[in-house]
Amino acid sequence: MTARKHSHYLRKLFFIASPALLLLFAFPTHLLAQPSPVQVSVNFPSGDPKGTPARSSGGGKRGNFSCLTIDKNKPTLTALMPTRENKSLTLSENPDFYLYIPQTKAQIGEFILRADEEDIYQTSFKLPGQPGIVKLTIPPKVSLKTGSTYQWYFTIVCNPDDRSADEYTEGTIERTAISSSVSQALEKATPLKQAEIYAKYDIWPETMTKVVQMREEKPNEWQGLLKSVGLEVIADEPLLNITELSDNQP
Template sequence: MVQTAFSLSRATFFWTFCTQIFIFSASLLPESAHPLESLSRPGPLSPVGVEVRREILTAFEPPQRGIPGRREGGGTRGGCSEYTRLTSLIPVSTMGLTARERPQLFFYFPTVPENTPVEFLLTQLPPESAENPDEEILIHSATFQLDIDNPGIVGIDLASLDGFPALETGRDYHWYLSVVCDEDNPAVNPVVHGWVRKVDLNPAQAEILEQSDPKERLEFYTGQELWYDRVATFSELLSSDPGDPALLEAWSDLLKSADLYITERNQVELYKEPFVPAELVLEPGA
């Protein structure tokens, strides 16, 4: 339950989410939701020719007081069937780290959502000492359209959302994204959601990043297991050089380690999907 005074659209969004949780609760997460597989840690990513091996990811758990996220939009009907394969690029645990106050989140859009609203919500768990510690507090909402030329992996920069609050270090935030493809029947609107936690860098680390090129930043984010920042850097690099063999191998390895190489439910071959540019067109008052 989210503790706030909802507008109609917010209430509809969460009613949709709760309905889908009821329908698909048996498949919110794959069976390997909490893996600690014996995978070798990758070596440094150099500009050319280096073999990048699979890694072991820390299984960041969603907060015990919260619910696990959902990476795939799942079964939809009617006018929303084209969005069935909507996918969020987040770890298996659905909790990812960032060093940024306003990170980028990435989603696979199987079709171009022309003139279709997308709604984004951010909630926060209150301190455990609060009167209602299990109630998520809505701290930001936005409705926008995506101007996309082709289907693919789209980055949504939270800094582009007017008034988006800076994430506080060490706090757990739960984000929700829904494609509002059927305003009259919100239960069929696909919803994906996940968790993000901000961590601080020490002054030496911050200085390293300031002096690093994108590939060096990618190596740094890999070592620090900063999921959201790492995917954003892959987006930057592969958008400028989509044929780089070392980058493609490293990207494929990251997807494999997170069970996103081919998605479990919808069999989307994400390793083949390009990063595509998109412009957020905010709706008035969003």
């Protein structure tokens, strides 16, 4: 190929390729080569997501005074459950309850479980001194019955001398059963797969407990689960311990 023909060939090649070159230089490289998004296995597929920050599903109060200090980007007192009505299923006789407690001046909390309008379990505890997520577990001496629905009430006692100032949230939990095939699938599954199965069947306490256990190892699963119910703004909140003050079974 002569020098003139070679020069002509290179100019032709440049003009053919130039649209692609222009695109390359027109966009930042981080937009051209995005990594694939992290896949999240566990999400809660049903219900009306709670959303944040304004929602009626969080805490209520019985008086005009509030002992809660609410971050404008965070929810008020909130049960970590998938729907605004705080309805949940469980397979366990002694399920776990997870709740987000905002900053509060109050020192005492109270939890009550009822069946057929009668209190069957009541406990009080010392609240943590910072906002975060706490776990309450129904003790073995109080066993939920399969097919029964229970009402629960979680209260922050703002003023022990005036309970009209209480902040509270409430909901229902029903103990249910699963088929033998689902039970066998759970036995063979990894913890992550177990959480996915629980979520599929609307079994919230077990879903939460499994994902909480892998929160450090698989933070994307924890964040994705809370995002699926509109609570992603509290995904980074710490898990806090509470000190039980009394444990009563009426």
